[in-house]
Amino acid sequence: MEKATIKKIGIITSGGDSPGMNACIRAVVRTCLATDIQVVGFYRGYDGLIDDQHVELTTDKVSNIIHRGGTILKTARSPRFMTKEGIYMAINTIKKHQLDGFVVIGGDGSFKGALALSELCPIQLVGCPGTIDNDLVGTDFTIGYDTAINTVVDAVDKIRDTAESHDRLFVVEVMGRDAGLIALRSAIGSGAEAMLLPERKDDFESLISKIKSWRNSKSSRIVIVAEGDESGGAIKVADAIKKECPSLDVRVSILGHIQRGGNPTCMERVNASLMGYHAVKALISGKSKVMIGIINKQPAFTPFKDAVKHINELYPEMLEILDVLGN
Numbered sequence: 001m002e003k004a005t006i007k008k009i010g011i012i013t014s015g016g017d018s019p020g021m022n023a024c025i026r027a028v029v030r031t032c033l034a035t036d037i038q039v040v041g042f043y044r045g046y047d048g049l050i051d052d053q054h055v056e057l058t059t060d061k062v063s064n065i066i067h068r069g070g071t072i073l074k075t076a077r078s079p080r081f082m083t084k085e086g087i088y089m090a091i092n093t094i095k096k097h098q099l100d101g102f103v104v105i106g107g108d109g110s111f112k113g114a115l116a117l118s119e120l121c122p123i124q125l126v127g128c129p130g131t132i133d134n135d136l137v138g139t140d141f142t143i144g145y146d147t148a149i150n151t152v153v154d155a156v157d158k159i160r161d162t163a164e165s166h167d168r169l170f171v172v173e174v175m176g177r178d179a180g181l182i183a184l185r186s187a188i189g190s191g192a193e194a195m196l197l198p199e200r201k202d203d204f205e206s207l208i209s210k211i212k213s214w215r216n217s218k219s220s221r222i223v224i225v226a227e228g229d230e231s232g233g234a235i236k237v238a239d240a241i242k243k244e245c246p247s248l249d250v251r252v253s254i255l256g257h258i259q260r261g262g263n264p265t266c267m268e269r270v271n272a273s274l275m276g277y278h279a280v281k282a283l284i285s286g287k288s289k290v291m292i293g294i295i296n297k298q299p300a301f302t303p304f305k306d307a308v309k310h311i312n313e314l315y316p317e318m319l320e321i322l323d324v325l326g327n
């Protein structure tokens with residue numbers, strides 16, 4: 001690879017962790033080293049930049065991490081970085097290390113932070129989308145999403161075994177604070193009978209009529225509920241189902257943070273590696289304030305200001321597929 005004019009960059013992981021972040025860090029570091037760029041990692045997101053908690057990232061430091069969940073740089077949501085004072089402290093660290101560029105791996109909150117930093121500091125900044133929720137514009141898949149939905153499908157397969165043995169209905173709650181994309185894909189992939197998503201209003205009423213119409217024809221039932229759904233979560237949904245359909249034997253399973261951990265899937269590792277590689281190439285070519293996504297297998301560059309949560313944009317066909325196949 002040709003040598004770059006930028007000499008030194010910083011990198012953080014920020015916001016909720018997601019499997020594949022390590023693969024992305026590794027790709028950034030190794031692409032930089034191949035072009036004679038030094039890399040400094042800061043711990044715990046923007047907090048590490050404020051407090052100058054750093055590590056020189058050599059090739060050895062990123063050996064044997066591609067398969068590991070979590071992030072070797074640790075992560076945090078930093079209230080201090082939301083203040084001017086915090087941003088100025090971070091700028092002091094950037095100056096001290098003479099950084100020309102910066103890579104932020106995180107979600108839309110992390111990119112908002114990067115934008116705020118760019119208003120006060122001329123450094124080149126790019127981002128890689130890291131969140132299990134897949135709720136960002138500008139990429140087909142965020143880092144962590146594929147692993148999370150596979151974790152959910154694996155868990156629901158196991159729940160199905162016990163549900164089938166006892167003729168039970170399980171309400172399974174999955175993550176997705178504002179978006180139902182984890183619920184949608186994992187519901188289709190696990191053969192769930194129904195799902196509740198924040199993007200669909202009043203779907204609880206139709207769930208009840210659906211349950212009443214199919215409750216005697218099948219032994220087990222799985223209803224996937226996104227945590228951000230207006231129904232208020234799996235426990236409330238299960239209570240309401242019990243009230244409306246007292247003959248059903250209903251159980252709840254809240255999958256929680258197991259969805260954020262675990263070894264990234266192969267697809268995840270490859271996507272995260274591509275994003276990390278293209279992040280460095282983007283810095284070298286002079287790009288700034290963009291998120292690097294992958295759309296139709298090609299790198300896509302979305303300005304930070306547009307790389308926001310995309311809510312209410314579920315493909316109608318995907319919703320219909322579950323309704324058709326889950327019956």
Ligand code: F6P
Nearest residue numbers: 016131132133175176177227260
């Ligand atoms: O944004 C990712 C996510 O996993 C959401 O799905 C979830 O609501 C949230 O983070 C939980 O965050 P934490 O427990 O880390 O505060």
